[in-house]
Amino acid sequence: MRFRSHGLLLAALLVSTTLPAGGQQLGTLQARQDAAGAAPQEVQCIARGWQRIVVQIGRMPRELLWKAPAGQWSRGAIIVMHGGGGHRYHRCVANAPVVAPQVRFSELAAGEGFAVFLLNSSDRVSDNDGRVCGKVWDDEVRERPNLDLPFIGTVIRELLPQSRPSGSHAAVFISGLSSGGYMTVRAATHFDNLVTAFAPVSSGDPYGWHRVCTTGTTSRTTVHGAGFDNETGKQITERDAYLADAYPREKPWDSAMPNIKPAFRIFRQEEDGINDRSCSLKVGRQLRQHGYRGMPDFVLQGGQRSLANHLWLDAYNRPVLDFFSGELNAGRK
Numbered sequence: 001m002r003f004r005s006h007g008l009l010l011a012a013l014l015v016s017t018t019l020p021a022g023g024q025q026l027g028t029l030q031a032r033q034d035a036a037g038a039a040p041q042e043v044q045c046i047a048r049g050w051q052r053i054v055v056q057i058g059r060m061p062r063e064l065l066w067k068a069p070a071g072q073w074s075r076g077a078i079i080v081m082h083g084g085g086g087h088r089y090h091r092c093v094a095n096a097p098v099v100a101p102q103v104r105f106s107e108l109a110a111g112e113g114f115a116v117f118l119l120n121s122s123d124r125v126s127d128n129d130g131r132v133c134g135k136v137w138d139d140e141v142r143e144r145p146n147l148d149l150p151f152i153g154t155v156i157r158e159l160l161p162q163s164r165p166s167g168s169h170a171a172v173f174i175s176g177l178s179s180g181g182y183m184t185v186r187a188a189t190h191f192d193n194l195v196t197a198f199a200p201v202s203s204g205d206p207y208g209w210h211r212v213c214t215t216g217t218t219s220r221t222t223v224h225g226a227g228f229d230n231e232t233g234k235q236i237t238e239r240d241a242y243l244a245d246a247y248p249r250e251k252p253w254d255s256a257m258p259n260i261k262p263a264f265r266i267f268r269q270e271e272d273g274i275n276d277r278s279c280s281l282k283v284g285r286q287l288r289q290h291g292y293r294g295m296p297d298f299v300l301q302g303g304q305r306s307l308a309n310h311l312w313l314d315a316y317n318r319p320v321l322d323f324f325s326g327e328l329n330a331g332r333k
Helices: 040-047 097-111 149-163 179-190 277-289 314-326
Strands: 002-005 008-015 030-032 051-057 060-067 077-081 115-119 132-134 172-177 197-201 209-212 226-229 267-269 298-300
Touching (some): 115 149, 267 314
Parallel strands (some): 172 197
Antiparallel strands (some): 008 051, 209 226
16 A cells, blocks of 8 residues: 655555554554564564564665554653664564663563654665665765655654554654664754654764765674764764864754754763763754753763673663653643
8 A cells, every 4th residue: 555745655564463552554554464574583573562564765665663552652652773783673572682671671661651663774874985884874964865864754754643542642752872872863853843852872963973884894794884073083982082172064953943842861871982972972062052952961880981881771771761751741742
């Protein structure tokens, strides 16, 4: 079944073991009683009550998984974006201990009245010289059309309203880790007339950095190259990589110019060895300067500078949900 939305021809297919809460169809989205095309991990997620959707955006199929409480969404919906090299199913099934905190977050959120939508990045993002970056989000400002904003916009404008049971709270929250955190900021500012609040984790300023996606420069096979601050030229793993007195190389910020902009809270570990603390500090300053209301950063301390301190941790779960719950009636529904 096809429909036209915001100038894009979309074909949407819901693949699930159950119909949505209450048994309703998702408007023009067609429900099927199988898991055709699902990855093995997605089949595990579906067995745990998650539903799978593939949305055709232009010529690119985009995937997500979602789960909602029975009945009304008393606390709205959370859109969640994985880190670089990750997948949507890393937040609904824990086949490795490293992703278990993310799964616990999703289950906790759904259990407390949030609908949770786990979006999947493409592997088609390229840098400014056309080199493929691997499985990351398209958060940078580039000359070419953005690959992910149309997908996220379709979720917010089409999928959420069609999926939301009558009487549910209409709040829309966004959170993401690392690459997904950079995309969280980009999406929340681009759609700042539609988003209630957002919580980037272990991330930085998408308008003030760039990737150089040369293959073979790291041991990672799913993500290529490295990220650099536009002002200092330093790689984001370096100490004080984002530390600058001014930002003349900052790209123009997106905004729909609403009367009330969404609130944010940044979540980070002081000894993050992948995304230096200065990256998070900079994006917080920039967000405030652009009129976004920021809660104090949630900062974890301790340990050595490492990859482990870059990951989504159990310590974030309750504070992220408490922040979102506190913003339910803060000026926008």
